[in-house]
Amino acid sequence: MVSEVVVNRVVVRVPAKINLSLAVGARAADGYHPLATVFEAVSLFDEVHAEEFDGDGIDVLVAGAGAESVPTGEDNLAVRAARLLAERYDIELAGLALTLRKAIPTAGGMAGGSADAAGTLLACSVLWDIDIDADEMRDLAAELGSDVPFALLGGTAIGTGRGTELVPVLSRGRRHWVLVFDNDGLSTADVYRRYDELRPKGSELAVPDELMNALTAGSVVDLAPALRNDLAEAAIDLRPDLEDLLARGVEAGALAGMISGSGPTCAFLCRDESTAIDVSGRLARDGAGDRVRRVVGPAHGARLLG
Numbered sequence: 001m002v003s004e005v006v007v008n009r010v011v012v013r014v015p016a017k018i019n020l021s022l023a024v025g026a027r028a029a030d031g032y033h034p035l036a037t038v039f040e041a042v043s044l045f046d047e048v049h050a051e052e053f054d055g056d057g058i059d060v061l062v063a064g065a066g067a068e069s070v071p072t073g074e075d076n077l078a079v080r081a082a083r084l085l086a087e088r089y090d091i092e093l094a095g096l097a098l099t100l101r102k103a104i105p106t107a108g109g110m111a112g113g114s115a116d117a118a119g120t121l122l123a124c125s126v127l128w129d130i131d132i133d134a135d136e137m138r139d140l141a142a143e144l145g146s147d148v149p150f151a152l153l154g155g156t157a158i159g160t161g162r163g164t165e166l167v168p169v170l171s172r173g174r175r176h177w178v179l180v181f182d183n184d185g186l187s188t189a190d191v192y193r194r195y196d197e198l199r200p201k202g203s204e205l206a207v208p209d210e211l212m213n214a215l216t217a218g219s220v221v222d223l224a225p226a227l228r229n230d231l232a233e234a235a236i237d238l239r240p241d242l243e244d245l246l247a248r249g250v251e252a253g254a255l256a257g258m259i260s261g262s263g264p265t266c267a268f269l270c271r272d273e274s275t276a277i278d279v280s281g282r283l284a285r286d287g288a289g290d291r292v293r294r295v296v297g298p299a300h301g302a303r304l305l306g
């Protein structure tokens, strides 16, 4: 009989994000686009459970929403995060079991894979008792993906560079969002590629003043017209039905609807909680069914549970 004794276990909760504003410049020589974005973490969380066992290698179990579309081998972002951390801190990687409890859609434009990478960095640094500071953790996160540093930080933040240079934004109040997931994900790389075809020169890299003012004032009414997503045109070009969904959310009572990041998730900003309940009910009845979620922003970044 093989004995696999659990010697330690850490659980981390990590948020999804939306981009309140996403300005995209022209593709640079490294293949990435310079961004000026405002990230907002929302109350939709993946959980990463990390355990050591007497054994070998990394075991991955994925549970929850869309689990079947998440790879469980070396290309899983959580596995890549664990291996990167172990390599940089000379940890001898014996048995590591990672369980990912997913609520964030995969390839949904909400940084679901990035959240798991960020959660794994935090979980394994605690599990392996590594003396790592926030800057070192941020640098490892940026190696794993452009959205990973923000998943660690959470809240509301301006992102520049590839999206990895972050400055927290002080905002007032809470924002109520209704999300509508899509059953089929969109590849981020494909959406950026389509963006290049539609706008080879990119667009002006700026965060709108109106958006920053609305966040400072805590006014969702002023925020709604200031929301911006340069990738929306490319995402809608790849998924024309999204345009109709965006219009239906506004007809149902949302202040504004936008594509989340590279899509295909649509996010609807609502005046308050009761409007969000109403809008989510209407969209669910109107065909979106169990693909509708109500969330609140801003939410905290990667955090240890228990």
Ligand SMILES: C[C@@](CO)(OP(=O)(O)O)[C@H](O)COP(=O)(O)OP(=O)(O)OC[C@H]1O[C@@H](n2ccc(N)nc2=O)[C@H](O)[C@@H]1O
Binding pocket: 019, 022, 031, 032, 033, 034, 035, 037, 108, 109, 110, 111, 112, 114, 144, 145, 146, 147, 148, 161, 162, 163, 188, 189, 192, 260, 261, 262, 263
């Ligand atoms: C669009 C955004 C907006 O926050 O998020 P999602 O919608 O994917 O969640 C991000 O820029 C996605 O970040 P992330 O999903 O981490 O991308 P990465 O793994 O770093 O890169 C995947 C691919 O996207 C493209 N990419 C990504 C970031 C960037 N600033 N420019 C790019 O051109 C590159 O083609 C890259 O090969």
Ligand SMILES: Nc1ncnc2c1ncn2[C@@H]1O[C@H](COP(=O)(O)OP(=O)(O)O)[C@@H](O)[C@H]1O
Binding pocket: 069, 070, 071, 075, 076, 077, 078, 100, 105, 106, 107, 108, 109, 110, 111, 112, 113, 114, 115, 116, 117, 147, 185, 186, 187, 188, 262, 263
């Ligand atoms: N732990 C993970 N969770 C989700 N997707 C993952 C994970 N690891 C690797 N992937 C791969 O990354 C791709 C996109 O990841 P994801 O971060 O969910 O997209 P997006 O940034 O659009 O939200 C997926 O197609 C999936 O194959």
